Amino acid sequence: MLRRDLMRAGAAAALLPGLRHLAFAAEPGGAGDTLVVIFQRGGCDGLSLVAPTDDPNYVADRAPDLRVRADGPRPGRPLRQSFAPAVDFRLHPEAAPLADLYESGQLAFVHAAGLENGTRSHFVAQDLMERGLAGAGGGKAVTDGWLTRLLAGRPSVLPAVATTPAIPQSLAFHADSLAIPNLRGGLGLPGGPQARDVLTALYAAGGDPFSRAARHTLRDLAAIDARLPRGPDGKVLPYVPERNAAYETTETGRALQTVAELLKMDIGLSVACVDIGGWDHHEQMGGRFATLAGQFARGLAAFWNDTARYHDRLTVVVMTEFGRRLRTNKSNGTDHGHGGVMMALGGKVNGGGIYGRWPGLASGRLDNGVDLAVTTDYRAVLAEILAARLNAAALLPRIFPGYVPGRPLGLVRA
Amino acid sequence: MIPPVDKLVLGRLAFGASAEDSAFIQAKGLNHWVEEQLRAPAGDEPAMLARLAAIRLRIRYGAGEGWPAVDELRPLTTLDKDVAQLWPLTDRKAPLAGPERQLPRREVAAAAIQRAIHSPWQLREVLVDFWHNHFNVSAVGDHAVAAALPDYDRTIRAHALGNFREFLEAVAGSPAMLVYLSNRSSRAGSANENYGRELFELHTLGRAAYLNDLYNRWREVPGALKGRPEGYIDEDVYEAARAFTGWTIEDGAGLGGGQTLPVTGRFTYVEIWHDNYQKRVLATDFDPFQPPLADGRKVLDLVAAHPATAHFLCVKLCRRLVSDTPPPALVAEAAQVWAENRRKPDQIRRVVAFIAKSPAMRDGFGGKVKRPLELLAGYARGAGAEVTVTSGLLGALDASGQRLFGWAPPTGHPDDQAYWLSSHVLRHRWALALGLSDNWWGTGPFDIAARLPDALDATEAVGRVHAMLTGLPPAGGTLAAILAGMRLAPDAPVSRRGDYVRLAGRMAAYCAMSPAFNLR
Numbered sequence: 066m067l068r069r070d071l072m073r074a075g076a077a078a079a080l081l082p083g084l085r086h087l088a089f090a091a092e093p094g095g096a097g098d099t100l101v102v103i104f105q106r107g108g109c110d111g112l113s114l115v116a117p118t119d120d121p122n123y124v125a126d127r128a129p130d131l132r133v134r135a136d137g138p139r140p141g142r143p144l145r146q147s148f149a150p151a152v153d154f155r156l157h158p159e160a161a162p163l164a165d166l167y168e169s170g171q172l173a174f175v176h177a178a179g180l181e182n183g184t185r186s187h188f189v190a191q192d193l194m195e196r197g198l199a200g201a202g203g204g205k206a207v208t209d210g211w212l213t214r215l216l217a218g219r220p221s222v223l224p225a226v227a228t229t230p231a232i233p234q235s236l237a238f239h240a241d242s243l244a245i246p247n248l249r250g251g252l253g254l255p256g257g258p259q260a261r262d263v264l265t266a267l268y269a270a271g272g273d274p275f276s277r278a279a280r281h282t283l284r285d286l287a288a289i290d291a292r293l294p295r296g297p298d299g300k301v302l303p304y305v306p307e308r309n310a311a312y313e314t315t316e317t318g319r320a321l322q323t324v325a326e327l328l329k330m331d332i333g334l335s336v337a338c339v340d341i342g343g344w345d346h347h348e349q350m351g352g353r354f355a356t357l358a359g360q361f362a363r364g365l366a367a368f369w370n371d372t373a374r375y376h377d378r379l380t381v382v383v384m385t386e387f388g389r390r391l392r393t394n395k396s397n398g399t400d401h402g403h404g405g406v407m408m409a410l411g412g413k414v415n416g417g418g419i420y421g422r423w424p425g426l427a428s429g430r431l432d433n434g435v436d437l438a439v440t441t442d443y444r445a446v447l448a449e450i451l452a453a454r455l456n457a458a459a460l461l462p463r464i465f466p467g468y469v470p471g472r473p474l475g476l477v478r479a
Numbered sequence: 480m481i482p483p484v485d486k487l488v489l490g491r492l493a494f495g496a497s498a499e500d501s502a503f504i505q506a507k508g509l510n511h512w513v514e515e516q517l518r519a520p521a522g523d524e525p526a527m528l529a530r531l532a533a534i535r536l537r538i539r540y541g542a543g544e545g546w547p548a549v550d551e552l553r554p555l556t557t558l559d560k561d562v563a564q565l566w567p568l569t570d571r572k573a574p575l576a577g578p579e580r581q582l583p584r585r586e587v588a589a590a591a592i593q594r595a596i597h598s599p600w601q602l603r604e605v606l607v608d609f610w611h612n613h614f615n616v617s618a619v620g621d622h623a624v625a626a627a628l629p630d631y632d633r634t635i636r637a638h639a640l641g642n643f644r645e646f647l648e649a650v651a652g653s654p655a656m657l658v659y660l661s662n663r664s665s666r667a668g669s670a671n672e673n674y675g676r677e678l679f680e681l682h683t684l685g686r687a688a689y690l691n692d693l694y695n696r697w698r699e700v701p702g703a704l705k706g707r708p709e710g711y712i713d714e715d716v717y718e719a720a721r722a723f724t725g726w727t728i729e730d731g732a733g734l735g736g737g738q739t740l741p742v743t744g745r746f747t748y749v750e751i752w753h754d755n756y757q758k759r760v761l762a763t764d765f766d767p768f769q770p771p772l773a774d775g776r777k778v779l780d781l782v783a784a785h786p787a788t789a790h791f792l793c794v795k796l797c798r799r800l801v802s803d804t805p806p807p808a809l810v811a812e813a814a815q816v817w818a819e820n821r822r823k824p825d826q827i828r829r830v831v832a833f834i835a836k837s838p839a840m841r842d843g844f845g846g847k848v849k850r851p852l853e854l855l856a857g858y859a860r861g862a863g864a865e866v867t868v869t870s871g872l873l874g875a876l877d878a879s880g881q882r883l884f885g886w887a888p889p890t891g892h893p894d895d896q897a898y899w900l901s902s903h904v905l906r907h908r909w910a911l912a913l914g915l916s917d918n919w920w921g922t923g924p925f926d927i928a929a930r931l932p933d934a935l936d937a938t939e940a941v942g943r944v945h946a947m948l949t950g951l952p953p954a955g956g957t958l959a960a961i962l963a964g965m966r967l968a969p970d971a972p973v974s975r976r977g978d979y980v981r982l983a984g985r986m987a988a989y990c991a992m993s994p995a996f997n998l999r
Contacts, residue, residue, distance in 0.1 A: 263964030395666035
């Protein structure tokens with residue numbers, strides 16, 4: 066353990082007397098990296114994000130303005146890869162900031178990844194993934210989330226934060242998760258000291274779920290609020306990112322800025338869950354995908370730039386409930402599909418490559434004849450990251466019940 | 480401790496107990512109250528119309544291309560308007576600031592809050608809220624849904640206690656849903672599956688009946704070969720999507736040959752966009768070349784009649800009206816009532832009456848956390864406060880995790896407690912009671928002290944206020960927490976203090992934060 070880490074832990078403990086035991090990044094056998102899990106809600110079209118631009122089926126099934134092209138005024142960024150060398154895979158032109166991270170060896174893609182279950186329902190697919198399952202069979206008893214099981218028995222100062230109004234299913238029944246959409250204006254209580262005193266006493270003893278949740282909220286929000294820098298007037302100062310990183314006022318920008326702020330409090334954030342919505346492009350996909358992909362890519366790049374000091378103990382994984390249909394519909398959109406694209410970003414990610422196995426887009430290779438097949442179980446990606454970066458190899462049977470690991474992807478190093 | 484029956488059931492079948500509703504139930508019994516409530520007339524009574532007319536929402540934006548800066552208070556103007564009258568708000572070329580285009584969303588939401596607090600037809604309002612979540616649309620950021628929202632609210636209100644099959648068709652043809660689930664742009668050739676999928680999964684059969692991970696062909700689904708499949712798979716979704724091609728709105732879309740649809744936002748059916756060929760949905764064959772709208776209507780007939788729909792809708796109704804984990808026997812019996820009455824014009828009214836009069840309605844306590852709207856409306860109702868909705872109150876509710884007509888996914892707000900107990904939601908819900916007590920948002924003076932007897936000490940005052948809200952004496956910890964936090968001696972003669980109104984308001988707000996008032 067490094068001395069500065071000891072000091073950091075000591076300082077955090079002193080500042081957060083209400084919080085529990087400590088575990089932090091550099092401790093051998095400890096909690097490992099901070100893991101940021103970004104969920105693209107709605108089904109992100111992997112075939113637009115990392116596009117097989119010269120695949121004849123891709124060209125045939127998608128109108129020219131609904132696919133990424135190698136030519137024309139807005140060509141996609143070519144990606145050097147040995148994943149399917151015969152195919153010209155390109156990143157969506159609006160996602161160009163991701164290409165820089167890819168080329169610098171920090172960002173990797175996993176293509177044709179997802180849930181091997183045949184569902185095309187957003188809510189079934191999200192639910193299964195967040196519970197860490199492959200199918201409903203045998204999974205009915207599993208009600209908590211894969212991150213809940215990761216964190217169980219791993220005490221840390223600030224186990225998990227979601228930048229959504231409520232915690233996602235992946236953290237279900239994890240009692241110490243906090244929902245913090247943003248830190249602008251702080252996390253103070255309405256009603257001043259009197260309300261704080263009343264509420265603290267009001268929920269001090271109750272065993273009902275409301276009292277328990279309220280108690281934990283009061284304690285942990287106050288601890289974080291106390292760490293926010295304030296001006297002489299007591300108002301929370303605006304966050305100043307490092308290295309001139311610029312967050313936009315989009316869902317991605319706001320959420321990732323919040324994660325960066327919490328990370329830099331150095332209080333041992335273990336997991337951050339970020340939702341980016343709006344990927345359900347049934348209609349007018351061309352413009353809508355471009356806008357969202359641009360916001361996403363710029364936001365992720367800003368976050369990565371801002372958090373450079375933490376890169377050796379920070380891993381980001383990006384997932385979505387499914388990819389989208391190969392063939393476009395008459396609304397200039399795509400309907401729910403199957404295989405999608407996952408991403409891993411981190412100082413210890415073997416970036417600059419596309420992982421998995423490309424199944425191709427010929428009719429006979431498509432899932433149910435219509436969608437990109439899933440050749441990499443989403444759990445293979447998560448399990449590899451948990452094992453290599455969060456010291457959780459021994460916990461994997463508990464975190465992903467019924468999952469049998471296959472050949473490692475080699476996505477990330479210990 | 481379990482609250483008295485009037486408080487208990489009015490926390491479930493109403494947005495909280497008012498003194499009037501409690502007195503009615505105490506005098507005449509719950510069943511009588513339910514019968515009375517289920518005879519709710521259409522529309523708003525004069526007192527509610529006056530309250531709605533008193534609302535002023537602040538609208539504020541900076542100058543832009545073609546418009547000056549605006550900062551003013553406005554009465555509600557869009558509630559009675561037809562979609563065609565509001566459709567100009569969707570015109571991208573018109574010089575209109577975003578807040579003007581979003582105005583109908585804020586106005587319908589303000590009216591919903593006003594009715595939740597003060598409508599005498601509480602059970603109707605609870606069901607309108609239920610159906611808005613069941614048939615969720617989000618108008619936030621979507622100006623077309625916003626323009627169609629007053630119309631959609633009237634559709635929901637017209638059918639909330641009616642027949643489910645008729646309700647489904649009204650929703651399927653509503654401009655708000657046609658925009659929100661993008662069926663308006665669905666065309667023969669490659670239909671848009673968005674509405675078709677959510678029709679099965681969220682509006683009718685439910686996700687438990689989605690068997691796609693088990694079966695790839697329609698004939699493999701158990702019961703299919705007898706014409707009674709147990710559930711649905713993607714083939715049903717594809718075929719249903721084809722059946723609804725051509726169901727659209729007059730949004731100016733091109734028809735070919737230089738012709739375009741009118742620009743009114745109203746429902747229309749475009750035969751040349753419809754996929755006329757034969758289909759098969761839920762193991763039922765559709766002949767090719769049916770008359771206009773017949774394919775879609777046949778799909779609605781099939782899904783409305785399916786046993787999974789009866790079960791799914793009754794699970795949801797019982798979960799809303801009773802608890803997060805309703806007794807399975809109650810759900811099964813309600814589903815039977817649902818199925819038996821499926822051709823009756825008042826099918827939903829009969830099912831709701833059955834659930835409302837069931838023993839489970841008077842049983843148990845604490846199986847559900849009140850949503851923020853239930854909390855704030857129930858607080859105002861219990862305290863007997865006259866509240867006029869303002870922009871500030873609407874903003875506080877929007878921030879609380881319950882943004883009316885602004886929940887982005889088509890599921891509607893979650894109906895289990897995990898969502899409503901997050902740190903973010905809790906922090907904002909605490910503001911709701913305090914804000915009403917202290918009149919932060921200009922919603923009106925809050926004078927619960929006027930409803931208390933004279934000459935009370937601090938202990939008696941907290942006790943009275945707590946009982947007014949919950950029907951129960953405060954738990955020992957609650958009383959002690961409030962007295963200590965407010966620095967009041969237990970026997971302090973508070974009712975003689977100059978700041979008694981404010982003090983009593985704070986006592987009430989803190990009682991409203993107790994677990995006893997937040998559970999139901």
